[in-house]
Amino acid sequence: NAGVTQTPKFQVLKTGQSMTLQCAQDMNHNSMYWYRQDPGMGLRLIYYSASEGTTDKGEVPNGYNVSRLNKREFSLRLESAAPSQTSVYFCASSVASGGLDTQYFGPGTRLTVL
Amino acid sequence: QKEVEQDPGPLSVPEGAIVSLNCTYSNSAFQYFMWYRQYSRKGPELLMYTYSSGNKEDGRFTAQVDKSSKYISLFIRDSQPSDSATYLCAPAGNKLTFGGGTRVLVKP
Numbered sequence: 001n002a003g004v005t006q007t008p009k010f011q012v013l014k015t016g017q018s019m020t021l022q023c024a025q026d027m028n029h030n031s032m033y034w035y036r037q038d039p040g041m042g043l044r045l046i047y048y049s050a051s052e053g054t055t056d057k058g059e060v061p062n063g064y065n066v067s068r069l070n071k072r073e074f075s076l077r078l079e080s081a082a083p084s085q086t087s088v089y090f091c092a093s094s095v096a097s098g099g100l101d102t103q104y105f106g107p108g109t110r111l112t113v114l
Numbered sequence: 115q116k117e118v119e120q121d122p123g124p125l126s127v128p129e130g131a132i133v134s135l136n137c138t139y140s141n142s143a144f145q146y147f148m149w150y151r152q153y154s155r156k157g158p159e160l161l162m163y164t165y166s167s168g169n170k171e172d173g174r175f176t177a178q179v180d181k182s183s184k185y186i187s188l189f190i191r192d193s194q195p196s197d198s199a200t201y202l203c204a205p206a207g208n209k210l211t212f213g214g215g216t217r218v219l220v221k222p
Contacts, residue, residue: 040214042213
């Protein structure tokens with residue numbers, strides 16, 4: 001099993017450009033998440049999807065859109081990138097067991113917006 | 115005020131020492147408490163979790179929760195250079211909330 005995979009690993013954009021970050025999981029998990037991680041801020045939830053066909057906003061959704069393409073794939077789109085979106089982006093998927101929701105993370109995408 | 119607070123470190127210790135990490139939280143609704151470990155340029159991975167106040171031990175790692183004080187601790191015994199990483203506390207109710215993480219350096 002590959003677990004959670006993310007593409008690309010690195011990306012540099014100019015202000016105003018758009019791009020889509022891809023995420024896929026092969027663990028048959030229902031829930032998937034997108035986080036951003038900035039120094040001193042920890043992981044902040046952008047969007048999540050509790051199941052195929054549903055998406056909900058997290059703590060910092062402005063400037064982003066998501067698509068839950070199928071059970072495996074959850075993409076994050078930046079329509080018009082801004083320097084404030086320079087960050088490391090992590091995708092995660094989770095399975096609930098005994099009331100505990102354990103999240104498994106991908107390796108991250110390092111995005112720089114100039 | 116952030117819901118979950120952690121000292122960012124870095125916390126530097128010699129190999130074999132005990133590492134003590136702390137976290138405070140403000141939301142009384144948190145029901146279970148997780149610690150994630152994140153190596154440099156990698157995604158976080160679950161290290162251990164506990165539901166209740168008290169201690170939970172897993173090998174060299176002990177997680178401690180004091181719900182009355184809203185205080186979470188992680189202790190690493192006999193620390194190794196391979197324990198050098200950032201440790202994120204993550205209390206959870208109906209969603210997971212991450213602290214900013216504490217960077218730990220274990221020197222040989």
